Amino acid sequence: AQSVAQPEDQVNVAEGNPLTVKCTYSVSGNPYLFWYVQYPNRGLQFLLKYITGDNLVKGSYGFEAEFNKSQTSFHLKKPSALVSDSALYFCAVSSSSGGSYIPTFGRGTSLIVHP
Amino acid sequence: KAGVTQTPRYLIKTRGQQVTLSCSPISGHRSVSWYQQTPGQGLQFLFEYFSETQRNKGNFPGRFSGRQFSNSRSEMNVSTLELGDSALYLCASSPGTSGRSSYEQYFGPGTRLTVT
Numbered sequence: 150a151q152s153v154a155q156p157e158d159q160v161n162v163a164e165g166n167p168l169t170v171k172c173t174y175s176v177s178g179n180p181y182l183f184w185y186v187q188y189p190n191r192g193l194q195f196l197l198k199y200i201t202g203d204n205l206v207k208g209s210y211g212f213e214a215e216f217n218k219s220q221t222s223f224h225l226k227k228p229s230a231l232v233s234d235s236a237l238y239f240c241a242v243s244s245s246s247g248g249s250y251i252p253t254f255g256r257g258t259s260l261i262v263h264p
Numbered sequence: 265k266a267g268v269t270q271t272p273r274y275l276i277k278t279r280g281q282q283v284t285l286s287c288s289p290i291s292g293h294r295s296v297s298w299y300q301q302t303p304g305q306g307l308q309f310l311f312e313y314f315s316e317t318q319r320n321k322g323n324f325p326g327r328f329s330g331r332q333f334s335n336s337r338s339e340m341n342v343s344t345l346e347l348g349d350s351a352l353y354l355c356a357s358s359p360g361t362s363g364r365s366s367y368e369q370y371f372g373p374g375t376r377l378t379v380t
Binding site (some may be wrong): 155168183185190191192193194195198200239243245251252253254255257 | 266270283299306307309320342354366368369370371372373374376
């Protein structure tokens with residue numbers, strides 16, 4: 150079975166500071182990894198994904214994520230946080246072999262950016 | 265392209281009633297998945313439809329059912345509603361074809377169901 154862990158329920162960061170939202174995963178076969186963001190009373194919005202290739206993936210709104218196979222991690226990062234980045238962030242994993250192509254989502258991390 | 269739309273956005277029902285939620289995917293997307301989101305359980309997969317057939321199913325009781333029409337629009341039905349069914353129900357679409365594991369999903373705004 151595949152699984153995703155987001156060890157922090159909440160991350161607090163000051164505006165202008167770098168932010169990191171952590172994600173670790175477990176899957177049989179090659180992982181496909183995704184980050185989504187959810188604003189209040191909205192559905193999830195796709196940010197970025199890792200399928201293959203360069204371990205550093207760049208996505209929307211200045212976000213990026215680094216795939217680390219040895220640590221089975223896919224942490225979301227942004228060099229300079231904005232108050233408008235405050236939202237709920239979800240990491241998800243799927244697999245083309247051994248696991249399920251239906252993505253498994255983490256429980257989400259609430260990011261709060263303070264002015 | 266228009267995004268994924270869900271109707272209604274908000275719904276209040278009484279225990280024992282049934283409810284039908286609707287989802288229209290992005291044009292050209294043939295896969296529609298449904299999720300239940302609650303503060304306690306997070307995002308849980310209900311089922312996926314592709315070309316009018318249920319292709320995958322999560323661990324929910326038979327009271328939860330769905331269907332997909334030839335135009336890829338999908339409906340989800342919950343019968344004999346319980347208080348614990350109160351949640352945000354999200355629909356997501358994707359192309360759903362070969363290489364489907366690698367496709368991101370596009371979510372609708374959700375239907376907020378409250379059962380009293």
